Every structure is written in structure tokens, then in C-alpha cells.
Amino acid sequence: MSKKVIWAIIIIMSTSLVGVGMIQLFWIKWSVNLDEKNFNDKVITALNRVKDRLRQDVEDRAYSELLKQRTETSLSSGKEMDSPFKPERTKDMNSLSFFLNPSEYLEAIDKDKLDLFLRQELADQGIDLKYEYGVYSNELHSYIIVNGNYAVSIEDTTKSSNVAELSPLLKAEYRISLFANEFSEPGHLNLYFPNKTRFLWSSVFPILLSSTLFTVLILFCFSYTVYIIFRQKKVSEMKTDFINNMTHEFKTPIATISLASDSVLSPSIIHDENKVRRFINIIKQENLRMLSQVEKVLQMGQIERNDLNLKFGELDIHELIEDAVVNAGLKVQAKGGSIHADLRAKDPVILADHTHIGSVINNLLDNAEKYTPEKPEITISTSDVSNGIQISVKDNGIGIPKDAQKHIFEKFYRVPTGNVHNVKGFGLGLSYVKAMVEAHGGHIQVKSEPGKGSTFTVFLPKKQKTK
Numbered sequence: 145m146s147k148k149v150i151w152a153i154i155i156i157m158s159t160s161l162v163g164v165g166m167i168q169l170f171w172i173k174w175s176v177n178l179d180e181k182n183f184n185d186k187v188i189t190a191l192n193r194v195k196d197r198l199r200q201d202v203e204d205r206a207y208s209e210l211l212k213q214r215t216e217t218s219l220s221s222g223k224e225m226d227s228p229f230k231p232e233r234t235k236d237m238n239s240l241s242f243f244l245n246p247s248e249y250l251e252a253i254d255k256d257k258l259d260l261f262l263r264q265e266l267a268d269q270g271i272d273l274k275y276e277y278g279v280y281s282n283e284l285h286s287y288i289i290v291n292g293n294y295a296v297s298i299e300d301t302t303k304s305s306n307v308a309e310l311s312p313l314l315k316a317e318y319r320i321s322l323f324a325n326e327f328s329e330p331g332h333l334n335l336y337f338p339n340k341t342r343f344l345w346s347s348v349f350p351i352l353l354s355s356t357l358f359t360v361l362i363l364f365c366f367s368y369t370v371y372i373i374f375r376q377k378k379v380s381e382m383k384t385d386f387i388n389n390m391t392h393e394f395k396t397p398i399a400t401i402s403l404a405s406d407s408v409l410s411p412s413i414i415h416d417e418n419k420v421r422r423f424i425n426i427i428k429q430e431n432l433r434m435l436s437q438v439e440k441v442l443q444m445g446q447i448e449r450n451d452l453n454l455k456f457g458e459l460d461i462h463e464l465i466e467d468a469v470v471n472a473g474l475k476v477q478a479k480g481g482s483i484h485a486d487l488r489a490k491d492p493v494i495l496a497d498h499t500h501i502g503s504v505i506n507n508l509l510d511n512a513e514k515y516t517p518e519k520p521e522i523t524i525s526t527s528d529v530s531n532g533i534q535i536s537v538k539d540n541g542i543g544i545p546k547d548a549q550k551h552i553f554e555k556f557y558r559v560p561t562g563n564v565h566n567v568k569g570f571g572l573g574l575s576y577v578k579a580m581v582e583a584h585g586g587h588i589q590v591k592s593e594p595g596k597g598s599t600f601t602v603f604l605p606k607k608q609k610t611k
């Protein structure tokens with residue numbers, strides 16, 4: 145899959161995810177709005193009914209008061225009422241409205257009745273939510289009833305705490321005019337639900353939560369898939385590089401062997417023993433080179449299968465290093481450099497596999513030489529550390545960039561440095577070194593600065609943990 149296709153999929157998938165998320169949010173908001181509209185309608189209906197019942201109550205009380213007064217006057221004046229006919233109610237009510245002006249209506253509200261009506265009507269509408277309310281008088285410029293009590297004036301600045309308490313009421317969303325006629329509007333009833341928003345959202349909360357959860361899950365799986373795709377792509381690129389590399393590495397010895405065998409077979413040489421020996425030697429050397437390459441690849445397979453078959457024995461690290469230094473010395477000297485051994489460990493004998501630890505040290509020295517293009521100055525040192533020995537290989541080579549340092553121990557990884565592509569390698573050396581050091585219960589670290597050099601530090605324990 146090309147990078148373009150992967151990026152196109154990522155963009156399409158991300159856009160779709162954002163789109164789906166936005167549509168979900170839109171639906172949820174829409175549903176909350178619908179619920180709110182429903183809720184508002186119910187509250188308004190309840191308030192209208194409260195308003196009507198309040199008017200009825202005030203008028204009923206005024207009417208009975210009127211009747212009482214009339215009875216008293218007629219009794220005291222000795223006159224009979226127009227009995228058996230009682231005064232016609234509507235007629236009386238007209239006269240009542242005449243002397244009960246709108247603001248008197250407001251002041252005549254019975255706080256307990258208001259409380260009861262509100263409770264009943266809201267319950268009738270199925271609203272079971274904490275609420276606060278107040279009756280505001282336009283004439284007095286203050287609340288006259290607040291939450292079932294006759295209130296103190298909120299204009300009274302000495303009671304500033306009251307103002308604070310009432311402030312949500314002042315901004316109350318639900319307000320209905322009380323006892324208004326065409327000439328005046330004496331006041332209004334304000335209603336406020338402190339928990340309304342929470343209540344409205346609580347019904348959609350499970351949907352919101354689950355949709356967020358699923359979106360996060362999809363996002364996580366998607367990111368992980370993209371990560372895997374990129375990693376697989378990188379591994380496959382590295383494998384292709386490896387195959388190209390290996391083919392190249394084999395091509396030279398095969399060509400040399402072919403040439404040497406042709407030469408041996410040529411009639412002018414076949415009878416010259418010295419020349420035949422020389423060519424056969426070349427064939428042998430090239431054969432050994434191929435063998436060592438094949439061995440490296442096979443070793444990697446063994447590590448992967450966890451089939452290391454280590455042969456632990458007493459191993460003098462210093463002896464091993466001295467041998468390795470002699471071998472590596474030739475190549476280093478050919479480049480005009482030198483290699484020093486600074487062996488300070490007092491007890492260099494550890495329990496380890498001779499062949500593999502030898503390969504570890506050879507690999508590190510090999511890399512130090514390979515990646516130092518001019519005059520390599522390589523130092524290999526040892527020191528005692530608690531329960532083990534520390535081996536450092538320091539060079540003055542090209543160094544390794546910071547972000548590549550965490551990858552160099554991965555299989556097939558090679559730092560992509562344009563100008564050193566001529567350095568041969570499979571990208572297997574350090575992954576082998578790491579696997580081997582860890583198989584011995586040790587660890588490896590790298591410190592490096594591009595252009596200045598690198599130091600690889602290996603820790604190996606003295607004794608192997610009994611399993």
C-alpha cells in the first residue's frame with residue numbers, strides 16, 4: 145500500500161469520525177431542545193392555571209367578605225336583605241372589581257394558597273423538580289412573596305444578602321403576569337428551576353456517555369491500526385533493504401569464486417601449483433566470508449525462535465577483548481587509526497558463552513571501525529560494577545542522531561545517513577548484540593552525538609541467575 149493511499153484513508157476516516165461525532169452531538173442537542181420545549185410548555189400551562197386559581201381565590205374571599213359586611217349592615221339597620229334572593233354574584237363581582245383595584249388583588253394573595261396551587265399544578269403536569277418562586281409587585285418595586293413566605297423588600301439595601309438570594313429569581317425564565325387588565329399590570333409571578341439544565345441533560349447523559357465511549361474506542365482502534373500499518377510498512381521496507389543488501393553481499397564473493405575457479409581451470413595455471421594454491425586460498429576466504437554472513441542470518445532466526453542453546457562456562461573477558469583487539473586492529477590501522485584497550489576490571493572472569501560474547505565484542509568493535517570513516521580512535525574499556533562487569537566501546541565516528549538511537553537495536557534497522565550508504569551491513573549486528581547480552585541477564589546502552597562519536601556500554605553479570 146503506497147503512502148498516498150494510507151494518508152487518503154486516514155483523512156477520509158478522520159473526516160468521517162468528526163462528521164459522525166458532530167451528527168451525534170447535533171442529535172443530542174436537538175433532543176435536549178425538544179425536551180426543553182416540552183418542559184416549558186408544561187410549566188406555562190401550570191402557571192396559567194395557578195394564575196386563574198389565584199384570581200378565583202382572591203375573588204371568592206372578597207366576595208364572602210362583602211356578603212359578611214352586607215349581612216352585618218342589614219342586621220344593624222334592622223333591614224332584611226332582598227331575601228329570598230341573594231345578590232347576584234356577577235353583578236356583585238363587577239362592583240367588587242370596581243373597588244378592588246389590581247394592586248389590591250396582588251396584596252390579597254394568600255401565600256399558602258399560592259404555594260399549594262403551584263405544587264398541585266406542577267405535579268399535575270408531571271414536573272417533579274425543585275423550584276423557587278416569587279410574586280413581584282410593580283407598584284412596590286419589590287417581591288412580596290418569596291418561596292412561600294411574605295418577603296422583605298429587595299430594594300432594601302441593608303438586606304443585601306436577600307438580593308443575592310433572589311438574584312436567580314430576578315432573571316427567572318418563567319414569568320406570568322398576575323391580575324393584569326387593560327390599564328395596569330400590578331405584578332407577576334416568577335418561577336425558577338435551579339436544576340433544570342442538569343435535569344434536561346440527565347435524560348440524554350447515558351446516550352452521550354456511551355456515544356463518547358464508542359467514539360473513543362473507534363478512535364483508539366483506528367489509531368492503533370494506522371500505527372500497525374506504518375510499522376508493518378517500515379518492517380517490509382527494512383526487509384526489502386535487507387534482501388537487497390544480502391544479495392549484494394553475496395554477489396561479490398560469488399563473482400570472485402567464479403573468477404578464481406575459471407583461473408584455476410585455465411590450462412596455463414592448472415600446472416602451476418603456487419598459482420593454484422593462491423586461487424584456492426581466495427576461494428576459501430570468500431567461502432568463509434559467505435559462511436559468516438549466512439551464520440549472522442541464521443543466528444537471528446535462532447534468537448527469534450528463542451533457540452539460543454548457550455553454553456555457559458568461565459570466561460575471561462580481558463583475554464577475549466585482547467584477541468578481538470588484535471583482529472580489529474588491522475582494519476583500524478589500515479584507516480590510519482588506532483585501538484586501545486583500557487582494562488581496569490579487577491576480576492574479569494564471568495560465567496558466559498564464549499562464542500556469543502566473543503561475537504558481541506567483535507560486532508561492537510566492527511561497528512566502531514565501520515562507522516568511523518577517518519582515523520578511528522577506538523577505546524575498549526572494562527570496569528567493575530556491583531554484581532558484574534561493564535564493557536565500553538568508544539569511537540570518534542559519525543555518531544547516531546538522537547531519534548535513531550532508540551531504533552538501532554531493532555532488527556534490520558540501519559540509520560538512514562545518505563553519505564555512509566557505502567558502509568555494508570544487514571542491520572542485524574546490534575539486534576544480535578542486544579539479544580545476546582539480555583540472554584546473559586545483562587543490558588546495553590548507547591550514548592552518541594552526531595559528528596563526535598558513540599559509546600556503547602554493556603553490562604554483564606558475573607553469575608547467571610539459577611532458573
Ligand code: ADP
Nearest residue numbers: 511512515543552558559569570571572573574
Ligand atoms: P549494520 O549491519 O548496519 O552495521 P547494526 O545492527 O550493527 O547493523 O547497526 C545498526 C545501525 O546503527 C547501523 O546501520 C548504523 O547506522 C548504526 N550504528 C551502529 N554502530 C554505530 C557506531 N559505532 N557509530 C555510528 N553508528 C552506528
